[in-house]
Amino acid sequence: MMTVAIIGLGLIGGSIAKDLKSQDHFTVLGVDNNQLNAQKAVELNLVDKIVSKEEAFKLALIIILAFPVDHMESALPHILDLIPSDTVVIDMGSTKERICLSVANHPKRGQFVAAHPLAGTEYSGPTAAINDLFKNKNIIICEKEKSEEKALATALDLFSTLGLHTSYLSSSEHDKHMAYVSHLSHLSSFTLSLTVLDIEKDESKIFNMASTGFDSTARLAKSNPDTWAAIFEKNSQHLIEAINIYEHYLNEFKEALKVKDKSKLLDMMSSANDIKRVLNKK
């Protein structure tokens, strides 16, 4: 029996809990500052028991941090201060550079594994937790050379139990790539939603005219503001760079539209089509 404590019982933490609970050899402890979430997680049978942080540090061999990234930097050094020397701490944050920096010189840095599972939905909270959220998805481990071999092996075992495939990146590479691939996707979806809501005061028209194309492009605009405001803020520098390039192409489209330059529109769309090569690999 292995005891795992999960701090933060939302979409990610709750889904990890659910998967581990469905296996025989895990005891799953839950920690959540939000009493309603903690209670909900018990009702939904996501965890075996709700405990305090202190109890979690005492009892668990693995501690998973699944709360918003804006609290991660300040919380992580204290958590490392308090854990026994054989406990492994793994974070699930969507940004990595500043989290890694916050414990770069911590004497227990080796017990920490910095990870980011590329999985999620637009829903949030314990009720959003689902089984198999991580199955055949990727998880990125950053600065693996700073984790002790034993800690890394423990994390890899756990990830494999969840069905995750592991990749490795430096924390700065991670944050830069995520700015373009994930964070910009969310930003453009939020922006699309604001634009459409601004114009379409008559909601029934949005509904009637919502083709499946709008649905998929605006889906991420349903995402949790607390989670995403924290991610955007923590990765603001890379995200601003990504927005600048996005604005450049948007402006090229606009200029081509102004002069009705169809061959330019065709060229740009054909180039954009190239994303097929990438997406169809899946």
Added chain:
Amino acid sequence: MMTVAIIGLGLIGGSIAKDLKSQDHFTVLGVDNNQLNAQKAVELNLVDKIVSKEEAFKLALIIILAFPVDHMESALPHILDLIPSDTVVIDMGSTKERICLSVANHPKRGQFVAAHPLAGTEYSGPTAAINDLFKNKNIIICEKEKSEEKALATALDLFSTLGLHTSYLSSSEHDKHMAYVSHLSHLSSFTLSLTVLDIEKDESKIFNMASTGFDSTARLAKSNPDTWAAIFEKNSQHLIEAINIYEHYLNEFKEALKVKDKSKLLDMMSSANDIKRVLNKK
């Protein structure tokens, strides 16, 4: 037995053909300038027979126009010139204002029904044709008062056979709303794709980092350039207005990121979340 001719055997025309062919009481004639597409449509059994335009005009009671919108304006008046007085012509174009204008004073305007089915996928050509593409989707009829009652009734019957629900808008309202809800969705997806391709020269990293969020936001960037360059060009004025508002919100996000104004980010995302009310109605 009712004879229907479909001009343009791509995703939309091919899918209509497929649905009608699966019913006993339709003879489906296909017309396509592209010989390869015509041949493919026969191989795929989408149509009973490939015919010339002239034969189609002679034989069919309903003629469906499902070719790119940039050819619609110039082709439609000639088609009306050539059809017998009991034939109904229905177009499936994604823009409507200029198409309607092209036959506004045509003596056979009453035989024409201007329609736009809100259905599609990111794939194109006859191989993209699927059954039930239109089932429970919306179709918008523009300027219905300009269609003769009999022509309108024939169109409504056909749409109901395909499983479509009908709404009515003026052609200018249609084009304006579509600019925001559909065309801007496609534009933002093309732009996202160009931005990510520009930065991520190492494709394997895009693949590894492509979470489901990126997939859904970039999906429309796989769409057919010929189809969409024509739509964008024909609806450029409304689309430019939509881009201006989109740029305004994008810039608000960027300014908030520059000064790390998290409460502003939270406010904007919470407002964007409002799209839930609209999308969840479905």
